[in-house]
Amino acid sequence: MADQDCIIELRGVSKRFDDMLALDGIDLGIRNGEFLTLLGPSGCGKTTILRILSGFEAPTSGEVAIAGRRVNDVPPERRQVNTVFQNYALFPHMTVEANVGFGLRMQGTGRAEAARRVADVLRTVHMDGFAKRRPGRLSGGQQQRVAIARAVVNNPLVLLLDEPFSALDAKLRKAMQLEIKHLQRQLGITFVFVTHDQQEAFAMSDRVVVMNEGRIEQVGTPQEIYENPANLTVARFVGDINILDATIAEKVNGVRYRAVVEGSSMPVETRRDFAPGDEVKVLLRPEDLRVWRAVDDRPEGPFLTGRIEETVYKGATVDIIVRLEGQDGGKTLLAQEYFNEDDQEISYATGETVAVTWVNGWEVVLPDA
Amino acid sequence: MHDGALFRRICILGVAAWLLVFALAPNAGLLVVSFLTRHPEDFVAPGLTLEAYGRLMDPTFAAIFWESVRLAALATLVCLLAGYPFAYGIARASRRWRPWLLLLVVVPFWTNSLIRTYAVILILKSRGVLSNLLEALGLTSGPVSLLYTDTAMFIGFTYTLLPFMVLPLFAAIEKLDRNLLDAARDLGAGSLRAFWNVTLPLTMPGILAGSMLVFLPALGMFYIPELLGGGKSMLLGNFIKNQMLLARDWPLGAAASTVLTVALAVMIVLWRLATLRARQDEDDDILTEGAP
Ligand SMILES: Nc1ncnc2c1ncn2[C@@H]1O[C@H](COP(=O)(O)OP(=O)(O)OP(=O)(O)O)[C@@H](O)[C@H]1O
Numbered sequence: 001m002a003d004q005d006c007i008i009e010l011r012g013v014s015k016r017f018d019d020m021l022a023l024d025g026i027d028l029g030i031r032n033g034e035f036l037t038l039l040g041p042s043g044c045g046k047t048t049i050l051r052i053l054s055g056f057e058a059p060t061s062g063e064v065a066i067a068g069r070r071v072n073d074v075p076p077e078r079r080q081v082n083t084v085f086q087n088y089a090l091f092p093h094m095t096v097e098a099n100v101g102f103g104l105r106m107q108g109t110g111r112a113e114a115a116r117r118v119a120d121v122l123r124t125v126h127m128d129g130f131a132k133r134r135p136g137r138l139s140g141g142q143q144q145r146v147a148i149a150r151a152v153v154n155n156p157l158v159l160l161l162d163e164p165f166s167a168l169d170a171k172l173r174k175a176m177q178l179e180i181k182h183l184q185r186q187l188g189i190t191f192v193f194v195t196h197d198q199q200e201a202f203a204m205s206d207r208v209v210v211m212n213e214g215r216i217e218q219v220g221t222p223q224e225i226y227e228n229p230a231n232l233t234v235a236r237f238v239g240d241i242n243i244l245d246a247t248i249a250e251k252v253n254g255v256r257y258r259a260v261v262e263g264s265s266m267p268v269e270t271r272r273d274f275a276p277g278d279e280v281k282v283l284l285r286p287e288d289l290r291v292w293r294a295v296d297d298r299p300e301g302p303f304l305t306g307r308i309e310e311t312v313y314k315g316a317t318v319d320i321i322v323r324l325e326g327q328d329g330g331k332t333l334l335a336q337e338y339f340n341e342d343d344q345e346i347s348y349a350t351g352e353t354v355a356v357t358w359v360n361g362w363e364v365v366l367p368d369a
Numbered sequence: 370m371h372d373g374a375l376f377r378r379i380c381i382l383g384v385a386a387w388l389l390v391f392a393l394a395p396n397a398g399l400l401v402v403s404f405l406t407r408h409p410e411d412f413v414a415p416g417l418t419l420e421a422y423g424r425l426m427d428p429t430f431a432a433i434f435w436e437s438v439r440l441a442a443l444a445t446l447v448c449l450l451a452g453y454p455f456a457y458g459i460a461r462a463s464r465r466w467r468p469w470l471l472l473l474v475v476v477p478f479w480t481n482s483l484i485r486t487y488a489v490i491l492i493l494k495s496r497g498v499l500s501n502l503l504e505a506l507g508l509t510s511g512p513v514s515l516l517y518t519d520t521a522m523f524i525g526f527t528y529t530l531l532p533f534m535v536l537p538l539f540a541a542i543e544k545l546d547r548n549l550l551d552a553a554r555d556l557g558a559g560s561l562r563a564f565w566n567v568t569l570p571l572t573m574p575g576i577l578a579g580s581m582l583v584f585l586p587a588l589g590m591f592y593i594p595e596l597l598g599g600g601k602s603m604l605l606g607n608f609i610k611n612q613m614l615l616a617r618d619w620p621l622g623a624a625a626s627t628v629l630t631v632a633l634a635v636m637i638v639l640w641r642l643a644t645l646r647a648r649q650d651e652d653d654d655i656l657t658e659g660a661p
């Protein structure tokens with residue numbers, strides 16, 4: 001939080017609507033030039049954070065600083081922050097050009113300079129051929145570009161984007177993701193992006209803020225969050241994950257433990273400190289699991305035993321659903337393997353007995369909360 | 370599908386028949402009468418003539434016409450200035466209150482407007498409600514009367530016609546996407562400039578519709594100038610009424626009526642053209658758009 005190059009700082013920001021706590025003690029530093037994404041389920045407070053940054057809501061308590069200056073009481077029109085609204089909010093009675101030039105006109109930028117900057121930014125977003133059109137006669141993707149142009153033409157310190165792709169179809173969405181990411185690199189403006197789509201967040205961001213119920217669960221690079229979720233909420237929210245019940249049996253050395261995982265004794269690694277007898281969860285991504293034919297290529301070392309419940313071909317990968325042996329029917333695991341055309345043996349028969357292992361050290365061990 | 374088409378045809382026929390019988394036919398009758406000759410007992414006598422229109426070509430009638438337009442325009446302006454904040458308030462009130470506030474706007478319609486005009490007399494006359502109130506508050510010494518003044522007439526027009534202004538304005542303001550105002554402020558417009566650049570242009574259809582709905586009746590309404598203005602200034606509505614009922618000069622009344630109708634029709638056409646043009650117009654340059 002004490003980063004020197006933080007363009008925005010939130011310190012203990014809470015927001016209460018009537019009797020509802022929408023934000024609960026948010027501490028967050030946004031670095032200059034980064035692409036930061038707020039990720040979380042619906043209603044977790046993402047939009048509220050953006051509205052506090054843009055000045056449309058005032059925090060109930062806590063401090064907001066932009067470029068080192070406290071801005072709690074600065075109204076939206078006097079903040080050097082611009083927003084791309086969820087439904088674009090383009091002015092329907094103005095041309096594309098007039099929409100994009102609106103901010104400059106409000107700032108009293110000179111005619112010639114404004115015209116030049118508008119033309120420049122329209123070229124950047126590939127909308128230079130549409131300057132005289134009205135927004136009503138543009139496609140969703142084109143409106144999106146105009147909305148972005150209208151915001152960035154003002155050279156904001158920070159650009160806020162609230163689920164800007166939610167109205168676009170899947171294909172256009174993918175294309176716009178790349179385009180916006182490139183635009184951000186090109187302009188060097190700090191972007192704060194909101195989405196509840198984890199893949200979108202990971203594909204675009206330098207850092208991701210995972211939120212839940214008005215609190216920040218974890219801040220980190222997409223890789224850190226995916227591979228090292230801070231808690232079960234984050235783990236469950238970002239992608240498919242297998243959560244195994246385990247009990248620590250003994251500490252072997254340093255980071256190595258031996259644990260009873262779903263009834264089998266397995267080695268696990270973790271930097272966290274546990275004592276024998278501690279109940280823990282072992283988290284494994286589907287692609288980290290290995291499935292072995294128990295009969296012919298049994299793995300060396302310990303493994304979990306189960307039966308194939310289903311295999312689902314997904315083009316490049318195969319999803320394998322394994323039901324572990326266990327007194328109460330056993331837990332099902334999802335494993336993902338790359339489809340290998342040379343290996344005809346990959347198809348498992350339903351009900352076939354298999355062994356399941358994982359690469360040592362790829363598991364995440366969390367206290368059982 | 371077929372039933373639907375049939376139903377639609379019946380509805381359209383019904384509306385057409387209604388308009389034919391109750392709107393088009395009387396107006397056509399009036400048009401015919403305006404070309405007939407005056408007759409002291411039977412009101413009109415056969416024999417086509419432009420005589421009635423000839424008699425309208427007269428500075429007195431022109432003065433009446435322009436005075437009526439001026440008063441109606443002023444009344445429209447007063448209604449607009451009073452109605453806009455009013456409609457804005459209702460449109461921005463919480464969802465729970467809105468229907469009740471709208472009901473309050475409409476409630477006066479439940480009473481005949483002539484009767485309501487007499488009620489206004491009771492308020493404005495000497496030793497009336499207003500007079501007594503002002504005296505009790507010590508703001509005036511002795512009774513005052515606003516009755517038979519232009520002010521009284523404007524009060525009457527505004528009171529009677531305000532709902533016609535408020536309802537279309539409300540519809541336009543309520544439809545306005547609030548995100549657009551947020552966007553304007555986000556781009557650096559203070560609330561005043563956001564109003565001027567976004568709210569006002571986007572509610573212009575409501576402003577025009579409301580103005581038409583106030584201006585047109587104000588031109589023809591004859592009892593308000595008569596009852597509240599004391600009939601001091603002769604207006605179009607009074608003129609027509611007098612020709613029809615007092616002077617028994619039906620062709621002249623009908624001719625005046627026809628002139629009024631044509632003038633209104635021309636205005637409606639101009640208004641339609643203006644709104645159509647506004648929609649097609651490509652404003653050429655951001656910077657030539659008027660800034661406040
Ligand atoms: N103006 C308001 N008045 C009352 N409650 C509000 C208001 N704005 C937001 N809330 C509440 O605050 C919580 C957080 O809302 P917010 O809009 O920030 O969620 P979000 O993360 O953006 O969700 P979504 O993904 O659905 O957009 C929600 O429970 C919401 O109902």
Ligand SMILES: [Mg+2]
Pocket residue numbers: 046047048162
């Ligand atoms: Mg939201």
